[in-house]
Amino acid sequence: MRAIKKVKRLMFNIHEMVWWVVAELEDWLYPYCDRMTPDEQYEMRVKDPITGEMQMVEQHIQGLNERVERLQEEMLWAKDKIYKLENPQSWGVVDGQE
Numbered sequence: 001m002r003a004i005k006k007v008k009r010l011m012f013n014i015h016e017m018v019w020w021v022v023a024e025l026e027d028w029l030y031p032y033c034d035r036m037t038p039d040e041q042y043e044m045r046v047k048d049p050i051t052g053e054m055q056m057v058e059q060h061i062q063g064l065n066e067r068v069e070r071l072q073e074e075m076l077w078a079k080d081k082i083y084k085l086e087n088p089q090s091w092g093v094v095d096g097q098e
Helices: 002-029 057-086
Strands: 046-047 054-056
Touching: 054 057
Parallel strands: none
Antiparallel strands: 046 054
């Protein structure tokens, strides 16, 4: 019984190795038969859920990055204003001078 299990395990391992080699060979020979090339990935169009317009993925990503940068700038501005309101001594008024 043990000998049969060992033979089955050996045959399974050989089968996996052959399958892996064939898959690598297939990827080498036909690299983009079932997926897009790196250039085609950014040519995909996506639909904006708010406006319904079709946009290129690259433009969509760039728009999202601009939104994030704007929100970060607004957060820093708001944080600075909150700090100034919480600490009136930081308003630049020196005691005795107005």
